[in-house]
Amino acid sequence: MPVLELREITKIFPGVVANDRVSLELERGEIVALLGENGAGKSTLMNVVYGLMSSDGGQILVNGEMVKIKSPRQAIDLGIGMVHQHFMLVEPLTVTENIILGREPGRLGVIDFATARQKVQEISARYGLKVDPDAKIMDLSVGMQQRVEILKALYQGASVLILDEPTAVLTPQEVKELFRVVRSLVDEGLSVVFITHKLEEVMSVSDRIVVMRDGKVVGETKPSETDDVGLARMMVGRDVVLSVEKGPSTCGAQVLEVTDLEVRDDRGLEAVRGVSFTVCGGEVVALAGVSGNGQSELVEAIVGLRRPSSGSLQLKGLDITHASARASIEAGVSHIPEDRHRRGLVLEFDLAENLILGDHRLPPFASHGIMHPSAIAGVAERRIEDYDVRTPSWHVLASNLSGGNQQKVVVAREIGRNPELLVAAQPTRGLDVGSIEFVHKQILAERENGKAVLLVSLELEEVLSLADRILVIFEGRIVQEFTVDEVDEETLGYYMTGGGGSKLDGEAEHVEMTEGDS
């Protein structure tokens, strides 16, 4: 008897059928991967199971019994736990406080923290999930935070664990560790639903693969019976080019020169600690690193959003060290920001406005401070066409597009400006394979056109497939440089997590550094 069985679950949003009679079975001790592009309905399905959304039809059976799940509380009581893509952790609270939230041990409303801590330690020892019960969430790495989420579900008594895109934020090492944890959970008799759109993960971790597309289950298979290409075809519905083809790099004139750059973060701490490198035309240089090692600050300094505390930035011989964002655009720097909602788009503006943002002051879009709607519309239409933005028209608000299409709008604007240097920060974050393929093609097209590209990515696969040269950044320093053909994921992961040691400095400063970070 399956521990969890979904029968013909249907969920309708205004205008979209998110789940169309989806059925799924999960056996005890089994890992099922739910594979599909963004918008295929995977998360919706699991939100229905977890009681976050109500279904418009279908049945849920837990251990053979029909149940109605109207709230997460009910799901938890039925032994269903979920680790969300965006963690449900309260940052300033401790690990213990987060884990016991909603089910606190104690009497008369007074929490028995000693018992709570002890329980947390018990579970953490039993499943090999080491964590400091008194640490605050905000001081933990993302991988650790995820571990806390899993512990929370286990504490709540989960026998079915739903993991929603669990690897999106992890380093390769953390992914490995997660897979180990997932297997040990299954050995203890739990069942796991693993939501993802990454093919290689599905192949390595799951017992069974269920593929969804456009709200329907389009196939079911086992890792032993398929391969990447077959899965991708099932998922997207057409053949997908997984590996990007690119010719040898033709390094032209030097475009960007970064010298001894130091940048401070919002808290005034040194985030970039003396970084020097160059990018030449016709070359993609990738900055590989674990999130939070100074990449964001470095990018912000280059595109004029943050003032470096020392060092210099040169763009084709022009000093842009202290250039404002506007001056930086005018000098020929384009920026695909890591957070498209916060910096890439104005969600409440329509596509035409979003497609010319940054150039809106200049002819042909405006003259003497007055906008020219027809010129704007013309360019917008052309860019929507060229960059394959799926939308009925440019009148649509940016907020109404899917993530992939939103990103295409950002890419269309930034590349459409014809820059000298393209700074692409996590350009495919959260995108599905189809959109990733498209964005990758655009980035490589820039390279073919002899432009310089600086890519910042947490996805090593992306780094390895796009870059000509790879700089590994760790704690604000570039600790290693590789050409793409002399390195693999393992090695990069090793250096990204400080494996190379910070040989550049004395011991004393290293100690002080780690203290400052904790």
Place this chain on the structure above:
Amino acid sequence: MLGDIITPDLFASALRMATPLALAAIGGTICERSGVVNIALEGMMLVGAFFGTVITLATGNAWLGIIAAVVSGVAVSAIHAFASINLRSDQVVSGTAINILALGVTGFMMERLYGHPGTTDPTGTLGPVFKFAMSDDGFFGTIWNWINGIFLSHTPIVYMAIIIAIVAQWAMFRTRWGLHLRALGEHPRAVDTVGVSVIRGRWIAVLMSGGLAGLAGANLTLEQVGSFTENMTNGRGFIALAANIFGHWTPVGSYLASLLFGFADALQIKLQIFRGEINIPPQFFLMLPYVLTVVVLAGVIGRAVGPAAVGKPYEKE
């Protein structure tokens, strides 16, 4: 002259002045910790002050007046809770509306009830809880007189405020209610997904802030002034908000911050007595507590970070 200014009375007065600020500030702390901004503390305090006086005048019992003040504060806060939690309207707008409403309603009702604007008849004030004799026994007598003067000369709500600060601090960090409250203002969805009601938690917090602001109003009329005057809160609700921030969103912190503002207030009153000798316009002293507020809010004395989700209405998916 310094000896005339720094007397037990100055510090006692600081404690007294701090009390309404502290009560409202603790209310603000609880409310904001739940994720709801409450700039309506001023209005809630004013309504509490008014109804406390009305009921005391009608029944002759100040304790019934205090209860009326708390209940009316809770009632006004229900408007804020409904608007900002259920209707998900902008919390600053709702709060501002309540402040204006409170001013209007109390003024209007004064006319209807007493037939004149301005100030009500005196209710008299509640007396101190303890009445210990002064001592003239040399050095130890002086110490006793200071302790007696500063700490043992107060009215009931002054002591209530201290107890409330300590109990609220304990509850916020040791009880289930407190844990839920702290989580609510940071990440309401996390609270929701473990099956704890965000709506209920926020309602309770807003109502508590209303009750505390009402009690602050009662302290103002029934213990300090002895009558109600239109707009007598005079910005104290906003100073309380500043105290909450300065106190880093903790009850005891709020109390201590209020003590600082209370001291500034007590000092300015004292200095006015000596204005002939100091030769500075009295308006300058009156300004002190407000200047202090601006300085604190400008982050001069350490920057504070509030709950992450404060001011954001919660919507289920």
